[in-house]
Amino acid sequence: MDSVRSKDIQKDRSMDRSTSSGDDKLFVEHCKGVNGLERVILREVRGASVEVYLYGGQVTSWKNEYGEELLFVSSKATFKLPKAIRGGIPICFPQFGSHGSLEQHGFARNRMWSIDDDPPPFPTNTSNRAFIDLILKHSEEDVKIWPHRYEFRLRITLGPGGDLMLTSRIRNTNTDGKSFAFTFAYHTYFAVSDISEVRVEGLETLDYLDNLKGKERFTEQGDAITFESEVSVDKIYLSTPTKIAILDHERKRTFVLRKDGLPDAVVWNPWDKKAKAMTDFGDEEYKHMLCVEAACVEKPIVLKPGEEWRGRQEISTVPSSYCSGQLDPKKVFQSD
Numbered sequence: 001m002d003s004v005r006s007k008d009i010q011k012d013r014s015m016d017r018s019t020s021s022g023d024d025k026l027f028v029e030h031c032k033g034v035n036g037l038e039r040v041i042l043r044e045v046r047g048a049s050v051e052v053y054l055y056g057g058q059v060t061s062w063k064n065e066y067g068e069e070l071l072f073v074s075s076k077a078t079f080k081l082p083k084a085i086r087g088g089i090p091i092c093f094p095q096f097g098s099h100g101s102l103e104q105h106g107f108a109r110n111r112m113w114s115i116d117d118d119p120p121p122f123p124t125n126t127s128n129r130a131f132i133d134l135i136l137k138h139s140e141e142d143v144k145i146w147p148h149r150y151e152f153r154l155r156i157t158l159g160p161g162g163d164l165m166l167t168s169r170i171r172n173t174n175t176d177g178k179s180f181a182f183t184f185a186y187h188t189y190f191a192v193s194d195i196s197e198v199r200v201e202g203l204e205t206l207d208y209l210d211n212l213k214g215k216e217r218f219t220e221q222g223d224a225i226t227f228e229s230e231v232s233v234d235k236i237y238l239s240t241p242t243k244i245a246i247l248d249h250e251r252k253r254t255f256v257l258r259k260d261g262l263p264d265a266v267v268w269n270p271w272d273k274k275a276k277a278m279t280d281f282g283d284e285e286y287k288h289m290l291c292v293e294a295a296c297v298e299k300p301i302v303l304k305p306g307e308e309w310r311g312r313q314e315i316s317t318v319p320s321s322y323c324s325g326q327l328d329p330k331k332v333f334q335s336d
């Protein structure tokens with residue numbers, strides 16, 4: 001679907017060569033993580049870092065230049081196959097949630113991904129040195145549950161300013177002429193000081209499907225979304241703007257999420273009852289996390305053989321000591 005111009009191809013090739021030089025070890029370190037699982041650490045000169053597990057192709061840590069953790073990972077996360085790691089940024093593919101016949105959130109989050117040493121050209125900003133390319137392909141086992149061949153390439157980049165970018169490129173490699181359809185999400189767990197101090201801006205007045213009410217469609221009323229009603233929240237906002245802001249008043253920090261190719265956004269917090277029912281989640285941890293997920297759920301993406309889809313999420317933080325009215329996500333970006 002996306003065509004890449006030859007100029008971009010040349011630029012990318014020269015960049016890909018530069019990333020194999022010795023000093024790039026400063027930016028990309030390969031090591032073992034919890035339970036001996038393969039892990040990659042991306043570092044930027046000012047001190048920001050990102051950790052990625054090949055298990056699930058999953059980001060499990062994103063720290064700013066002061067070493068503060070910006071993502072939530074449960075203290076009870078197992079880091080053990082076949083359970084997905086609870087926290088960070090699980091990849092939901094080829095199915096979001098229970099919207100289909102596959103296991104919840106699809107299988108990409110509990111498969112072992114590989115490093116993609118020779119990714120096809122990729123138009124990127126040449127100042128980005130800290131990035132890793134991962135790939136997941138169909139296995140003969142998976143073809144039995146989802147009868148399609150695909151190549152899923154994931155580039156994870158830590159920008160010089162500490163921004164975290166994830167770009168997915170999914171290609172239909174079926175040889176039987178069949179198209180396939182999938183739904184998708186970057187299931188990002190943001191770390192927050194106290195859920196009752198958090199507001200989400202950019203989703204007000206939109207339609208959403210309520211997962212807790214049989215996926216029925218409603219329209220969000222009122223101002224920005226807050227979490228004080230002492231019940232779990234599990235909503236799929238439809239056709240959302242490309243920028244969403246998550247404001248943590250207590251910590252005076254705003255997360256800014258930008259997305260492309262992903263029209264929907266899921267907001268999830270399990271609250272206390274569901275938290276207690278999850279074996280890999282602490283009873284009180286719901287207070288310190290909020291999932292805001294760039295997603296494509298309502299209208300599945302359909303790819304013909306040879307076609308490729310791209311979906312991108314970029315997250316960054318800005319200090320927030322704003323008061324209401326200044327919280328327009330566009331303004332947050334302009335000050336970036």
Ligand SMILES: O=P(O)(O)OC[C@H]1O[C@@H](O)[C@H](O)[C@@H](O)[C@@H]1O
Pocket residue numbers: 097104105187211234235266268291293
């Ligand atoms: O426990 P899981 O499979 O990781 O899912 C967690 C939650 O993920 C959210 O994205 C879904 O909207 C919720 O319905 C779900 O409960």
